[in-house]
Amino acid sequence: MPTGNQKRQMIHLRTVIGRRQPPVPVMSSITLVLLCESPAHGYALFKEMCDMGVFEDGVDASAIYPTLKALEAEGFIKPELVDEGAGPARKVFHITGAGRKALEEFVERHIRLMAADIEYFLDRYDAIKTVKKVDKTGAGRGPAQHAAVGKVDK
Numbered sequence: 219m220p221t222g223n224q225k226r227q228m229i230h231l232r233t234v235i236g237r238r239q240p241p242v243p244v245m246s247s248i249t250l251v252l253l254c255e256s257p258a259h260g261y262a263l264f265k266e267m268c269d270m271g272v273f274e275d276g277v278d279a280s281a282i283y284p285t286l287k288a289l290e291a292e293g294f295i296k297p298e299l300v301d302e303g304a305g306p307a308r309k310v311f312h313i314t315g316a317g318r319k320a321l322e323e324f325v326e327r328h329i330r331l332m333a334a335d336i337e338y339f340l341d342r343y344d345a346i347k348t349v350k351k352v353d354k355t356g357a358g359r360g361p362a363q364h365a366a367v368g369k370v371d372k
Contacts, residue, residue: 245285250321253295253313260286294320
């Protein structure tokens with residue numbers, strides 16, 4: 219079960235891109251990660267993604283199926299008809315070797331590099347904030363500037 223912070227991150231992602239659900243590469247990678255954890259049918263994947271905050275409230279469960287269809291067409295997932303007793307057999311999706319490889323490539327080529335870029339940006343930004351905070355307290359000024367701070371004109 220995702221933490222509150224993880225759900226906020228997914229909601230933030232949706233807000234930034236201005237959509238009710240993330241773009242296809244994000245949807246595909248989330249689907250592949252979930253299927254790495256365990257095989258699942260479409261509705262179970264949709265519910266898990268709702269719990270994660272991937273979908274905005276009110277999005278229809280059918281929103282997951284274009285992603286599943288595209289992943290199946292690429293050979294990244296494989297459906298299996300499973301008879302669970304009550305009702306018709308369900309398609310349970312499994313990740314394939316090609317799907318695992320595609321996920322690994324996506325993570326290593328894009329996600330890890332973006333994470334490094336973001337970390338670099340945040341380090342630079344935090345350094346700027348630290349310098350500005352020091353300037354406001356009077357630290358970092360030259361000796362003549364320090365002497366003038368707090369003196370009253372006569």
